[in-house]
Amino acid sequence: MLFMRAALLGVALGGLVRRDEVKSASKTEEDLCGAHIDTVCGALGGGAKAGLQGLMTSSDGDTERFLAAVGLGGDFSCKELCVATLKYAQTPEGGAVALPPANAVVCEDAACTTKVSVDEAAVAQMAVRELEAPNLSLEGMGGDVESTEDRQELKTDDEPEPGDLTFTPQELTRSLLVLFDVYARPSVEPPSDFLGGDDKSLVQVEAEGVNDPEFGPKIRRDRYQQYTKFAAKGAALVRTAILRVESRTDVVERWFGSEASARDVKNMFQKQLKTILDLHIKKGDCEGSTLAYVMVWTNTRTSRFVRSDRDHKGQYIVHMCEYFWDVIRDYDYRYGTLIHEAAHHHGPTDVQLANGNTAYGRRNNLRLVREQGAYGDGTPNQGALNNADNYMTAVLVLAQDQIHAPLPVEPKPPRVTRTHQWVKHASCSTECGATEHEGHSLTDMMLGQNQCAVCKWQTRVRWGGEGCGNGFSLGKKSFRDKVCCWSETCTQR
Numbered sequence: 001m002l003f004m005r006a007a008l009l010g011v012a013l014g015g016l017v018r019r020d021e022v023k024s025a026s027k028t029e030e031d032l033c034g035a036h037i038d039t040v041c042g043a044l045g046g047g048a049k050a051g052l053q054g055l056m057t058s059s060d061g062d063t064e065r066f067l068a069a070v071g072l073g074g075d076f077s078c079k080e081l082c083v084a085t086l087k088y089a090q091t092p093e094g095g096a097v098a099l100p101p102a103n104a105v106v107c108e109d110a111a112c113t114t115k116v117s118v119d120e121a122a123v124a125q126m127a128v129r130e131l132e133a134p135n136l137s138l139e140g141m142g143g144d145v146e147s148t149e150d151r152q153e154l155k156t157d158d159e160p161e162p163g164d165l166t167f168t169p170q171e172l173t174r175s176l177l178v179l180f181d182v183y184a185r186p187s188v189e190p191p192s193d194f195l196g197g198d199d200k201s202l203v204q205v206e207a208e209g210v211n212d213p214e215f216g217p218k219i220r221r222d223r224y225q226q227y228t229k230f231a232a233k234g235a236a237l238v239r240t241a242i243l244r245v246e247s248r249t250d251v252v253e254r255w256f257g258s259e260a261s262a263r264d265v266k267n268m269f270q271k272q273l274k275t276i277l278d279l280h281i282k283k284g285d286c287e288g289s290t291l292a293y294v295m296v297w298t299n300t301r302t303s304r305f306v307r308s309d310r311d312h313k314g315q316y317i318v319h320m321c322e323y324f325w326d327v328i329r330d331y332d333y334r335y336g337t338l339i340h341e342a343a344h345h346h347g348p349t350d351v352q353l354a355n356g357n358t359a360y361g362r363r364n365n366l367r368l369v370r371e372q373g374a375y376g377d378g379t380p381n382q383g384a385l386n387n388a389d390n391y392m393t394a395v396l397v398l399a400q401d402q403i404h405a406p407l408p409v410e411p412k413p414p415r416v417t418r419t420h421q422w423v424k425h426a427s428c429s430t431e432c433g434a435t436e437h438e439g440h441s442l443t444d445m446m447l448g449q450n451q452c453a454v455c456k457w458q459t460r461v462r463w464g465g466e467g468c469g470n471g472f473s474l475g476k477k478s479f480r481d482k483v484c485c486w487s488e489t490c491t492q493r
Contacts, residue, residue: 013263022382026097033082036103037180038182041078049074052081055242056175057267057464062167064138069093069169085176089184094173098185106232107185108225116229118183119238126233127240127399129457130336131362134268151344151388157299160304163347165271174277175270178235182297186228223325231276234338240275241398242266255365255394256384257374268391270344275316291324291337304380336392343388349380351387354470355451355487363446365390370444422490428452432490438483440474447487455485 005293044051053063067073070084088094100107104119116122167175177184245252246262256265284293294317295309310319318341327334350358359368369384376382384390422432430437433449442453455474459465459481468484476483 009470012381013057014493028101029083029086032086032099032103032182033079033180037078037082039243040082040181043212044078044081048076055179056167056172057165057263058167059164060170061450062172066169066172067146069385070173077411081176085173085180086182087172088169093170095170095184098178100183100185105181106183106229108229110144110186112185116233117336118181121241123236123240124400126335127237127396130334131400132397133334138308142157143484151350152293152295153349154297155300156306157308158297159227160299160302160306163305165267165274170200171274171278175273178239178273178277180472181239183232183235185388186225217285226325227281228322230335231279234335235236235273235276237335237337237395237399238269238276241395242269242273244271244398245394251394251397255369255390257369257372257373260385264385265391265394268343268346268348269395271346272339272395273340275345276338278315280311280313280315280317280435281398282317282319284321286319286323289323290321291327291334292320292341294318294341296344298380310347314341318342326435336396338391339395340388343391347380348386348388348391350389351376351381351383355448359384359387360389362393365393367444367446370472420493422450423493424452424490425454427454428457428488428490429485437474437485438476440476440483440484441461442472442474445472445485445487449493451487452490453485454488455483458484 019219040055043055045054049063049067052058052067053060056063058066070081071089072081072084076084086099089097090099092313098110100115102111102119104122105112105115108114110117210214236314245266249262252260252262252265284290286293297306297308297401298304299306309315318338324334324337350360351372353359353364353367354371356363357388365384365387368387368390374383374385376386380386424432430442430447430453432452433447434453435442435447437453437455443455447453458467461467463480465481468482471484471486474483474485
């Protein structure tokens, strides 16, 4: 991709796009900035610069530098912002973008001879399909690292870097284009003599389009078109979530807890969108059904996030596994994988529940909220706001069409024939794998066959007691007390 060498370069060359030029926009720019952008304009509000800053959750300095680069002052209309952004995007400093023929379409080639829709209905369908899809394992990477999940963690003595969202003018342009439902045409066609079929490419490909991912030396070049379309669809899902999140505080509370703010969640969505639009794809060292993973560094002493794996250009590196390509070829979904991995680049991890399971999937996302709330005990490995999968789920829930309708039923994992029996722990009140206790359902505890529940009366918090803490409230109560349950591990007979 073509990137700015310094943020100041964009400011210095901002005069290439003047305010008077905005008024003489080309027909393509006028068409792309027509009635289709009304949703974005509504999210901007009436505050011009303040509205832009609120939408992007960008700093005052980054917003000022962007406005200088596109030739706008502090007072401008939504349409003027759209036209100025499109004009700047077509300059070398803005990314040399080739504009699509219409909003909400992803071109599959530079000439846009074939394209796919990412309009509201198409995005909703993608979200519903993803929510209805069975879970795939995210475990099984090789390598000498501490984690065996999709976030491979290395230790460093370096101190954590500031976690604020930052934008260069080109980066903000890139994200703003997608919010205006404009997806750049791919600007690089596969070379005619490039290896095809099952042969492996050892060529580093430099993709110069703004939305084009860059591929590492072990990624097969015939997958370029397939992945570029896939990334654009993932960006479309995040776009919809960004535009809806502040009006859906119910979604924020359900998937992150009552202490979470919509702005904090939107800020992470913006980080994820920025990441998806600036990826460097490498072939992963994977096993089994792993889809993808990222590398991160955490502080040896505090375990706090320090940085993620980025190349010399600053692009975010994601390691794609062979199984990923099979899945998106056969099923045309799993956009959530990319959204999940993008979150890892900015600190969220894979939080563990009280039963030792990782909080993957909607049931466990909700269980995490019940057990730990938004922040847990304040450490970096606790709380729904620190769990990458909660962000992925929230994006999909916000993007589905009938946003007030019940979620699709999450498929249950296939039954497994067991050849052993479990004996409940001595402190347990239930048998192993119980689904109820004293006539009250334990379904939400999701006890495994090797788990039982310890249930006892606890004094409520309002009366000075500890309540259920990180346990589960059974629903059996008295005036001062209630029955709380915790999971315990059974032993194998």
